[in-house]
Amino acid sequence: MKLNRQNLHQLAEHIQLPAYDPATRVHGIVHIGVGGFHRAHQAFYTDALMNKGEAEEWAICGAGLRSDDRKVRDALAGQDFYYTLVELGDTPDTEVRVIGAITDMLLAEDGAAALIGKLAEPSVRIVSLTITEGGYCIDDSSGEFMAHLPQIQHDLAHPQAPGTVFGFLCAALKQRRDAGIEAFTVMSCDNLPHNGAVARKALLAFAKLHDPALHDWIASHVQFPNAMVDRITPMTSDAHRAQLHERHGVEDSWPVVCEPFVQWVLEDKFGAGRPAWEKVGVQFTDDVTPYEEMKIKLLNGSHLALTYLGFLKGYRFVHETMNDPLFVRYIRAYMDRDVTPQLASVPGIDLEGYKDTLIERFSNQAIADQLERVCSDGSSKFPKFTVPTIDRLIRDGQDTERAALVVAAWALYLGGIDENGTRYSIPDPRAEFCQALVADPASLTHRLLGVEEIFGTHIPQSAAFVAAFERNLHSLRTQGVHATLEQLLAGQE
Template sequence: MQKSFYLNQENLSLLPANVIRPTYNRNDITTTIVHIGVSNFHRSHQAYYTNELMNKYGFTDCGICGIDLLDSDRKIYSILKDQDGLYTLITKQPNGVNRIKIIGSIVEYFFAPENPVAVIEKMAHPNIQVITLTIAEDGYHLNEITGEFDMNQALIAEDLKNPLSPNTVFGYLTQALKLRQHRDIGGCTIISCDNIPSNGTTIKNSLFKYLEKAEPELLDWVDQHITFPNTMVDRITPVTRIEDLSYLKNDLQTEDQWPVVCEPFSQWIIEDNFATQRPQWDKVGVQFTQDISPYENMKLRLLNAGHSILGIVGTLLGYHTVDEAACDNDLMTFVEHFMQEEVSPTLDKTKKTDINNYKQNIIARFQNSHIKDSLTRICKESSAKIPLFILPTIQDQLKSNKHIRLGAFIIAAWCKYNDGMDENGNNYEISDELSDILIRTAALSHQSPIRFLEIEPVFKDLINEKIFVDEYLKAIEALRKQTVKKCLRNINSSH
């Protein structure tokens, strides 16, 4: 058996001929992009697009400097440093064929806790034109109830006291932008790539709230020189499994300590609002638009909501992966009814043909049996996802006096999910910041079903909507008395 080799710059030439690798000289690349939060998603999405731009068109002025802020990021930082920033992207086709590509667009890397000043200096470097973020919702430090930036969080307070040793993205951005102003370097574009509504507006508003307290004299300069375009990002990127590492080692003799797995589909739409010259990502499929909202709503309310439904109801049915749940005809029929009857009417700014094409695409993507995206991952932090993916549809439907029966069933199913046991009597863990509240309130709902809707950080004043409450109570009663399968079939048969 052929001996395997470690993935790094020196060993690129040892890769099999069918592996696509960087055709550009990485030593010639100029770093103009800083990315904060080098997640699997960043590596399958933004870093992928940038790699394509360099590989296909020979651009040398769009290298990425990765920056990780959290102690928990030390492992990925160490691995990518060992691998000279290189990693394998495994794109799993529905037919079982894997496309293997080595991504080389991350040409610099900093671990912020080791040297905060170096990170601030890098972000303030004259070459840096774009700062992108995948910091997950926690990284925005939003208040659970109001959804506004929370100045009272411990890490924010700590950053205000120790501005040159920040913990949060807001602390780092503030010091970097302060340097840019002081040195008359000029502005840059800050792009959130996280799954939150109006992500650019969110990061802007939060940063401005922080600046009001930390550096109020910087506000006018930031307002004039920094832009925050909203974006829509889309690519299913599951957790890397041990089988993926073994596949590379056994089939390609390559030892990559943290490859990334993704689906073939990828989409990135960015509001055309750049402070400086934008990277020419449009050459490799990125769309620039004046209004992001139709794309954003379609993605959050169809794809992300669909994922959450499959995660919650699929777990109750005893499934473990998205493709298993998506191949359950009763569950998938329910998802299709929800998308058609309750979501589509809320997407009034989007062309019907775009909606229909997107929905058909989603079903095929969910059913890709080679992705093996775990329902555990999908259900993690559901208390943050439900208000973003499901509740806006319910609220819009209520305003228009339209159907919310299916949405109410989803919330009732989530209540039952928090009992922590599937229909086969198997227990599963509730992984959520509000897990104590969710589990306790779900238990109380056996005697008083409405108690679950009293979780204010999630539902706000939804408990005051009588039409919704009535449908929810019917759904939770049915789910307590009958199997989930039977409930799904009863709902589907009425459509």
């Protein structure tokens, strides 16, 4: 059965349907960067609230700034913006749910004015973002906004025809200010520390270059709540589509598959109101920091620790690496000995239990999370997920062997060929730059670790870390992943 408005009530009885009519909902949120995670997380929570008979004024209008977003929009538009969310765990009671919280999607390349106009509508009170860790144009080594980037320079020169999120936000906020409409809240849902503060810093830096008076108005009127977001959401594959059709009879061009676990910890800083998400499980707090540190260093950091090693070994799914006892021992040692001592206590969280849950989540066979997804955009992920842990280890004079292996695995992964001789492409916007860093083995250490925007200044200056990196890189090259892990663990357990 093709998923659309007409066929909705002909779907199988076990499929949960919206208890509301999306056509009667008003756009209160514009979300920039509609991908699987947004649909499995923020839209999931909003749909749950709508199913309680609330949030009538908080429907989501998607926005796409990239050419690739057209296929996303077309897939959703072809089914009246409904989509299927499938929760997959290692138990047979899979939840299948149709979500209707997203009711439209605009593309920047179809006309900037239409998108700016939507953002400027009085009913829109939140603009949320999933634009990837690198999308904020902040230099991780200096913390400064990278105004020199060509796309930023374009938007400064053409404020009515922007291409970046900052150009669109400024154009819309200017319209709102000039019309006497209150500012919307900018809510980052990206996986980076203090994401709200980062969004604020980037937008204000752009606005200051564009229009100092607008900068001052934004600084005074726009809220930027920090948030910790969590749900493992693989890339939608043809296999997922086929599985949904075969098992549940639903023909969906762009379903989303995710794990049952979901978490959202959010600062209650909204200037123009918000949905009552706390009624559907969102935790509001005055300080997200301990939750961010826990999640980013343990989950995201451990993901990086296993993903490049697993890919080099020839695995292609996260659960395959977790079926290998060596990987489980290594990841647990990294969590216990390198990360946990750096974490403050987290209200309401038992860290030992949280780490046990992470091992279970990584081992989820049913969602078949792709290592390629976790490998992607490593040049932006390392500064946020791994480098802070390494910096602290260096500063505290602790062993850096396990953490150095993470970096050594990435260096070898950038070569584009695994232990089985299989060649692969590098999914990173800076792939060409990164691969050039490792092209010459003789200068690899100096060139790679010397990239300040990725590794900062402490790492290349630490003789102990550099030596550990070179040992692990040599071992991976000459002995392979399995022997390297065995040797490392034998010496430390």
